[in-house]
Amino acid sequence: MSKAIEAVPVTTAPPSARPEIQKKPLSWSNIALGAAIQTFEVSTLGQPFEVVKTHMAANRADSIATSLKKTYARGGIAGFYQGLIP
Numbered sequence: 001m002s003k004a005i006e007a008v009p010v011t012t013a014p015p016s017a018r019p020e021i022q023k024k025p026l027s028w029s030n031i032a033l034g035a036a037i038q039t040f041e042v043s044t045l046g047q048p049f050e051v052v053k054t055h056m057a058a059n060r061a062d063s064i065a066t067s068l069k070k071t072y073a074r075g076g077i078a079g080f081y082q083g084l085i086p
Contacts, residue, residue, distance in 0.1 A: 048080035 055067045062070065071079045 043084065044081075047084050051080050051082060 051071060052064065052067045055071055056062055056064070059067070059070075073079075075082060
């Protein structure tokens with residue numbers, strides 16, 4: 001039961017008929033704000049993973065669940081963010 005697949009012709013407009021793409025001017029303040037927000041986001045969302053990863057590297061016999069339990073027992077939710085602020 002094989003069906004023949006028809007080739008669909010692709011038509012492209014000549015370059016002169018394509019609409020001109022207008023780029024917005026580059027704002028360095030927007031780039032700086034975006035970089036600051038991204039840095040804050042990565043550090044706050046990624047810190048718990050780094051803490052658990054470091055715990056597992058130091059205690060190779062511990063599983064992920066054990067590492068999570070020990071980290072929570074050591075400092076609660078704040079224990080997952082240790083080292084974020086010196």
